[in-house]
Amino acid sequence: MEKRELYEIKNNKLVRKRRFCPKCGPGVFMADHGDRYSCGKCGYTEFKKK
Secondary structure (H helix, E strand, O other), X not given: OOHHHHEEEEXXXXXXXXXXXXXXXXXXXXXXXXXXXXXXXXXXXXXXXO
């Protein structure tokens, strides 16, 4: 995935499509694995609620 795919422009504003890692802070996106979100830098994981 390319970095440009993580953003989109709506109403002349830049919108981020992915969540940020709460431990690493802004700039580190979390991967979407279907049943969970995971940070590739620190390993933090949040499971999605069903």
